[in-house]
Amino acid sequence: MAVCGLDLDKELLVAFNTTVFDLSGSAQSEVILYNKNHEILINKIWVKYVEATSADTGVNFSLGSSGTDNAYFDCTSLVSKDAGSVTEYNTGDLTLSTIPRDTVVMLYNDGGKVGTGTCHIFVAYSVI
Numbered sequence: 001m002a003v004c005g006l007d008l009d010k011e012l013l014v015a016f017n018t019t020v021f022d023l024s025g026s027a028q029s030e031v032i033l034y035n036k037n038h039e040i041l042i043n044k045i046w047v048k049y050v051e052a053t054s055a056d057t058g059v060n061f062s063l064g065s066s067g068t069d070n071a072y073f074d075c076t077s078l079v080s081k082d083a084g085s086v087t088e089y090n091t092g093d094l095t096l097s098t099i100p101r102d103t104v105v106m107l108y109n110d111g112g113k114v115g116t117g118t119c120h121i122f123v124a125y126s127v128i
Contacts, residue, residue: 021109023117033105040099045089046122049081054115061109
């Protein structure tokens with residue numbers, strides 16, 4: 001069975017975590033994953049642009065742990081995206097996809113985009 005591009009017969013999908021980031025607001029961070037007893041494998045990350053983004057330079061957002069904000073994923077928001085557009089990142093796009101047990105994973109947004117843009121960040125992961 002496939003859900004959102006993941007083959008659930010092969011991958012034990014645990015959950016999606018989502019947050020909304022205002023790219024033009026101040027810097028933001030949010031805890032999105034934690035598993036005390038098991039490693040976590042990030043399967044995919046999606047960025048859904050809730051409102052259209054302006055043409056000025058994008059801002060950095062990343063997935064990491066405390067003290068290493070880009071340990072797992074790092075990218076710049078896209079410019080001139082229509083509302084509702086989705087960008088998908090797979091494990092090959094990640095810096096590191098396996099998260100050690102007892103690690104708090106944070107989602108970071110540098111903020112400060114001159115123009116407009118908000119986005120949802122979705123992370124699909126499994127416990128290994």
